[in-house]
Amino acid sequence: MNTDSSPETPTPDLEHYRVTGYSPGGNAVSRILWYYVNALIFNSALFPIYGLKRALLRWFGAQIGKGVVIKPDVNIKYPWRLKVGDFSWIGEGVHIDNLANVAIGANACLSQDAYLLTGNHDYSSTKFTLITGEIVLEDGAWVGARSIVCPGRTMRRNAILTAGSVLTRDAEANGIYAGNPAVLVRQRSIRPLG
């Protein structure tokens, strides 16, 4: 490992940064259209109409289940990389930064300001190469308010990430994760009859 911290250490060369081996999907027209639909209708509080938002997401290629709730001020990068199961909730201020696919199961909950982050960079390369990682949130998972799910992470069935926490590893089924980085702090149990 190079621990040389002298000024001679190279920095990333962002002048020559290029995105290679990655495609945003969609096409140029749909990307521009979505950019403004997202800015004006989703990432806004003026149109709190779930049905309209579900229809728009589907029209742009997202797979959106029945009864999905989409609160105000939501920011979604690419709908064609988004799948949300029946009756899941996307809370106020949620940011789904899905350069890579994000698959959310049914009855999942993303609370206010939750951030799903799929992009990273190779910090050991002067090319600062873009690295993307898909996120999977299985049925019943709950991403707490202001928490962050890091690129490539999976939250298994019913896993919980508590408010303000940062998930840097996968979350096992029924596990409750807290902290930065989040660690398993307890198990979730769900009473079958209520």
Next chain:
Amino acid sequence: MNTDSSPETPTPDLEHYRVTGYSPGGNAVSRILWYYVNALIFNSALFPIYGLKRALLRWFGAQIGKGVVIKPDVNIKYPWRLKVGDFSWIGEGVHIDNLANVAIGANACLSQDAYLLTGNHDYSSTKFTLITGEIVLEDGAWVGARSIVCPGRTMRRNAILTAGSVLTRDAEANGIYAGNPAVLVRQRSIRPLG
């Protein structure tokens, strides 16, 4: 405790989610009106006029003291559940998500992007029942930038929550809390004459 993580574990049933035993207060008209006043005037940077905001909050039922400062991009859920004492500051980007009452004393400071969170869910029930908890910030309390106060928590007189921290327990008078979850790291002393 059920630690069964097999696919057979039930998930919350959000299809049949109902809010029971909770009322948002106000009435349907005031809730809709406030929704847009909040979106257009409070959660915006275009009208940086403290007096106007204090007047609007009072008109919608909030108890707002003298000289309260309300910076741009503030998001307040229900003004009729808000009480703010004299000369307190509500910083830029603050989110007071007061499903339940939030009582802020005098000379308190909520720094930029501070989040007061009053809503939770019973994650051990398939009903995912809404649980709300009131927040109390006593005189002189300081909620740091980008920090989170969790539902039901009290910060006693002059307590401090540092930037980016998450308060999951009550904060004692003059205590300085940091981290996620925040822990008591030092005592605050205030010189009487300056």
Next chain:
Amino acid sequence: MNTDSSPETPTPDLEHYRVTGYSPGGNAVSRILWYYVNALIFNSALFPIYGLKRALLRWFGAQIGKGVVIKPDVNIKYPWRLKVGDFSWIGEGVHIDNLANVAIGANACLSQDAYLLTGNHDYSSTKFTLITGEIVLEDGAWVGARSIVCPGRTMRRNAILTAGSVLTRDAEANGIYAGNPAVLVRQRSIRPLG
């Protein structure tokens, strides 16, 4: 140390709060103009035009290098207190709250929602005196998504602050810092030829 937590402890006296020994720079007209340019063009997604933003920042007194990328929804307090080196990136949702000077080197990256915080208050004084601290991010530094750099901190060449972390001390060259408060967790090495 006074650990008296009785009600008699004085609180800050925000009624008589005055900013002394500090000037925001610019002049009254440029501050008002910038306030609205920032609100309408920078802290918005509607004008994703890097060249326009670089030109505006320079016109308001910022020193902005070649090829600097400025994504949507960026919030900059005072451009006359901002210096950004060639080819650096200012990501979506970044908040540069530069009451004091912020100097960013070349090839640096501020990821989404990163927060550069330069203002603090003397919490041991009833005057709650404003304390500002300059931030320096040297060449190649990377401030991760949703992370916070606290007032007065420096990140040396190629230092990294990981997503959601809070930097309360200086970051040494090539150090990778994580957590709240962030601690040095590993060294960054960069391959000279890619």
